Amino acid sequence: MPTRKKNTLRESVHGSLKAMIVTGQLPPGARVTENDLAVKLKVSRTPVREALNRLEQDGLVVGRPRQGYTVKEFDIQMFREAFEIRELLDGYATELATAKITAADKERLREMVRECERLAALPTRSSGDMFQELQIGMDIHRTIAEISGNVMLCGLLNGILDKCQHYVWMELLRLDEWGIARDEHFEIVEAICAGDAARAVELTRAHIRGSRNNILRLLQAKSDYQSFLARAS
């Protein structure tokens, strides 16, 4: 329960709830009531209310008037849309970042890639290690967006990544497709550092397309399995 310390309780609660949802402590479809969260976080209902409002705009919970809030459910179509948009926006972020990157930024990105490789090479990997590797993998994309210097682009991409993050974790943790992403991240970062914008953009777009296909295939299989179970019962 990471209770980030912020200036206002509203922001603190918003951060805490976002973390709970993204890490799966609050699973999709879970019913959340203001009162429960208020007592659990030891604040009054007011900041919880305001945090839930923000989360609704974030697209992480859905709230129907006078019916309460539930954690946003799993939605294949949403993923398809998110990744198609990311192919455009991440590609653009890479293009901008290649032009504006500084030496310090290059070191920052390379360090993240190295850390991923270190975690991948561990003799025995705890699920926490895999968790952390995935986290850093997504942070690489967030960092590239930040380096791009386009504030609006960075905000849009962060919002989309937040929406996807916890599903990606849930579904992908056991799959070893992730090894591919590791190499791709390395190549993207090196292309950016080398100043080869065309190559960096194309690698980025291919990387997003590849992730999209992997995840959609996995989600489709899971969906098929569930409808098979439903038909069998």
Added chain:
Amino acid sequence: MPTRKKNTLRESVHGSLKAMIVTGQLPPGARVTENDLAVKLKVSRTPVREALNRLEQDGLVVGRPRQGYTVKEFDIQMFREAFEIRELLDGYATELATAKITAADKERLREMVRECERLAALPTRSSGDMFQELQIGMDIHRTIAEISGNVMLCGLLNGILDKCQHYVWMELLRLDEWGIARDEHFEIVEAICAGDAARAVELTRAHIRGSRNNILRLLQAKSDYQSFLARAS
């Protein structure tokens, strides 16, 4: 004061304030206090607070803790970013819309274009007429995004358009560059209806680029003029 009727006061107030900001009734930089708005809209502070929170996430107001809210100020850089992103996203929306458009949608778009032409051809144009023409002009883009069927794309574009809309109005109303946009809208819609995706996308991107250049030139001139005034005093 357009007080849209919604299920909850929060949403109603949010809509009202958004309209007030977008139409310039609440000008950029204006200080807004919860209490004033509460008495003006005849509700308590609570729904006003929640609406202001949403507006802050919308990027239409900025609020610093315990210092109140102000309507988001004018920012050339933000426009530059917004239009560069729109070139990607509007282009993509056009591509998707060309593939999925129905006969009813075609009629809807053509009717909007016709309405713009009708308003433009009026012998004596009130400022209300010009206002409405601009409104419909932006609604054409929102409609294309809606037709694309990509819900997330539609949401992102609507958010960006909201942020730009009122500045565009303020600055562009007197300029007749708008006549160009009228023709371009016609061509875009016809290309979409003809199913010529490549042409429709390229027209859309060129249209956004053109609008971007016009607006940035105008804003830059205004900014230069203001710094000239400041230096002269």
Added chain:
DNA sequence: ACATTCAAAATTGTATACAAAATAGAATGC
């Protein structure tokens, strides 16, 4: 006359009280 300090006023942040609506459960009628 100007700067500094202290206090009062205004404004947001948080908590709680009250009202309205929806859901769930029990009781009753068939």
Added chain:
DNA sequence: GCATTCTATTTTGTATACAATTTTGAATGT
């Protein structure tokens, strides 16, 4: 035994009360 209705409970929506902080203005000292 099942369906239907009514009530009771739960939960959100709104209002208000209180606390904390910031700002502003006046008063005082130099």
